Amino acid sequence: MDRQFTISYLIGDSLYLNITNRCSNGCAFCIRKTEKGVGYDLWLKEEPTAEEVLAAVEEPQKYKEIVFCGYGEPLSQLEVLKKVAAALKQRGVQSIRVNTNGQANLYYGRNIVPELAGLVDTISISLNAQNAAAYVALCRPQKGEEAYYSLLDFTRKCVGVIPRVILSIVEWPGVDVEACRQIARDLGVEFRVRKPIS
Numbered sequence: 001m002d003r004q005f006t007i008s009y010l011i012g013d014s015l016y017l018n019i020t021n022r023c024s025n026g027c028a029f030c031i032r033k034t035e036k037g038v039g040y041d042l043w044l045k046e047e048p049t050a051e052e053v054l055a056a057v058e059e060p061q062k063y064k065e066i067v068f069c070g071y072g073e074p075l076s077q078l079e080v081l082k083k084v085a086a087a088l089k090q091r092g093v094q095s096i097r098v099n100t101n102g103q104a105n106l107y108y109g110r111n112i113v114p115e116l117a118g119l120v121d122t123i124s125i126s127l128n129a130q131n132a133a134a135y136v137a138l139c140r141p142q143k144g145e146e147a148y149y150s151l152l153d154f155t156r157k158c159v160g161v162i163p164r165v166i167l168s169i170v171e172w173p174g175v176d177v178e179a180c181r182q183i184a185r186d187l188g189v190e191f192r193v194r195k196p197i198s
Contacts, residue, residue: 007048007056015063017056017084018070020047020077050083061092065122069099078104078112085119097122102151106143113157122164124192125155129169130179138172155187165189 009016048056060066066088068074074081075098085096102125104112116123129135132145141147158165167184169175171193184191 007053013064014067015057015060015065016067016069017053017074018072019053019068019074019080019084020070020072047077048080050080050087053080053084054087057088060088061094063093065095065097066093067097067099069097073101073103074098075100075104075112076107078108078115082115082119085116089119095121097124099124099126101126101139101141101147102154103141103143103147105154105157106147106150111157113154113161117161120162122166123158123162124166124168125151125158127151127155127167127169127180127183128172128175130176130183134174134176138174152183152187155189159188166192168192168194170194 007018009018057066068081068085081098088096096119098116098120100123126139129138129148132148135141135148136145139147143150155165155167167180167187167189168191169177169180171177177193181191
């Protein structure tokens with residue numbers, strides 16, 4: 001089956017950018033596993049270049065927000081993301097968000113947060129569980145429990161560098177919402193509960 005090469009897609013008044021299929025998690029609730037997903041076929045035949053991503057963004061100033069979020073982990077395409085975000089800022093975009101699993105520092109073996117300074121206005125990090133064991137059971141990360149501790153450390157490093165930092169969870173059996181809310185409170189970041197896509 002020939003898949004569409006969907007790089008940008010609209011949800012509400014925000015434009016979403018889909019730049020990779022790669023992800024280090026295999027979450028039980030992931031939209032990759034649902035037939036409907038978000039109403040777009042987001043499987044990429046190949047990862048787009050920064051130029052291809054920018055070509056998929058027409059009139060960027062008209063959107064409330066531009067969000068890096070697709071079927072994969074956007075920070076696995078870090079250099080493309082940085083180039084695109086910088087170009088969008090030059091074109092007058094006020095708000096850029098990255099939705100991430102928070103494992104980028106583990107993935108690259110270095111702290112990449114300073115590289116996002118001035119480019120990313122909001123970072124939404126998927127916490128999804130109240131402890132490492134629950135995270136492994138739900139999100140099935142390639143790096144096991146280390147992935148959970150890495151995302152918490154990544155969150156700490158984002159505070160004070162990225163203007164708005166959010167920890168999010170998906171409503172799911174076994175997820176302790178209040179314990180997760182307390183983790184966000186302890187880290188000094190916002191907290192959001194999302195509904196699973198069915």
